[in-house]
Amino acid sequence: MPHTNISTIKITTDSIRLMKKTGNKIAMLTAYDFSFAKLIDSAGIDIILVGDSASNVMAGNETTLPITLDQMIYHAQSVVKAVKYALVVVDLPFGSYQTNTELAMTSAIRVMKETGAHAIKLEGGESMISTIKRLVEAGIPVMGHLGLTPQSIYQFGTYKTRASDEHEALQIKKDVLLLQHAGCFAIVLEKIPSQLAKELVESTQVPLIGIGAGPYCDGQVLVMHDMLGMQSDFSPRFLRRYADLQSIIVTAVEQYTKDVKNASFPNESESY
Secondary structure, three states: OOOOOOOOOOOOOOHEEEHHHHOOOEEEEEOOHHHHHHHHHHHOEEEEEOOOOHHHHOOOOOOOOOOOOHHHHHHHHHHHOOOOOOEEEEOOOOOOOOOOOHHHHHHHHHHHHHHHOOOOOOOOOOOHHHHHHHHHHHHOOOOEEEEOOHHHHHHHHOOOOOOHHHHHHHHHHHHHHHHHHOOOOOOEEEOEEEHHHHHHHOOOOOOOEOOOOOOOOOOOEEEEEHHHHOHHHHOOOOOOOOOHHHHHHHHHHHHHHHHHHOOOOOOOHHOO
């Protein structure tokens, strides 16, 4: 059951748009499996993103590029089964939508039909507008993603902040308006200057959710494994760790191993 101080109203895309209008900040986290999704949902999160970051934190890949559509569908199926209140958004992985609109439609329809998720997310600006329009026209809610787009990391060649120069900043301003006009219900802004994000928030109607984009965004998103401190080798400036599960888990496993080795587990009361 959710905490008693958490609303039990089902979050929808309309809820997210309304939060922008009323100034109610949007909280978003990733999840990839049933157990964690159930915990996160019960804590009152607004949006759960089944992110292609599963490629990194679940499969151990260096980038998000290797994860497949079938693997994303598997993770999303597990998450949706656990969620009662949050809006569930699923990343379309690299190679499942960039080629043409027909491929994007096929991939998005599979996600929606096979997982029961509520929306999809895809990366890109001006070049993706026709695809986004077609998806929205087909009744598929779309979340956009601008700034540092991890599926293009080999093109960027670096994870440094995007849009620090005037040319790229102007392009992001243009892309946000294009995505808004195309029908995106929200847009993730990743690793851009906070003052640029502030300007975008004040000049658009679509909710803008930041990760490394400063405090002015309409909401924030983090990778669950990062904010729970489940790994210590990733420490960007924008990350705040709300727990240190890595040390807790390692200590617990060490104690369990010790108890098994010295035959103190199970004891009499733990036996039938």
